[in-house]
Amino acid sequence: MRLRIRVAGVVQGVGYRYYAVRRARGYGLTGWVRNSPDGAVEIEAVGPPGPLQGFVEDMRIGPPSAHVSSITVDKFDDEPRYHDFEVRY
Numbered sequence: 001m002r003l004r005i006r007v008a009g010v011v012q013g014v015g016y017r018y019y020a021v022r023r024a025r026g027y028g029l030t031g032w033v034r035n036s037p038d039g040a041v042e043i044e045a046v047g048p049p050g051p052l053q054g055f056v057e058d059m060r061i062g063p064p065s066a067h068v069s070s071i072t073v074d075k076f077d078d079e080p081r082y083h084d085f086e087v088r089y
Helices: 016-027 049-061
Strands: 002-010 030-035 041-046 067-076 085-087
Touching: 002 049, 016 030, 016 041, 016 049, 016 085, 041 049, 049 067
Parallel strands: 030 085
Antiparallel strands: 002 041, 002 067, 030 041
16 A cells, blocks of 8 residues: 655654654655655655554654644555655655
8 A cells, every 4th residue: 555645734844754764664664755845744655554554643743843733645556666765855
């Protein structure tokens, strides 16, 4: 399963992307995270439903310096092949 996640709030400049990488790798997920020009963070995560659900809950919280005001999650059945979970610039 693949999720496309968009997180809004105070999520840039607070270590959110690196938090996402640590959490995704901890769940054994692959994909990427990047800052969006509008101040949000965009994430694509691929893996089994259980770990993805845990990851989404972690993204709702974020690192201590973040303040998540909203999160949207879109689900897809395809699973692109990524070798790791990385920060994209």
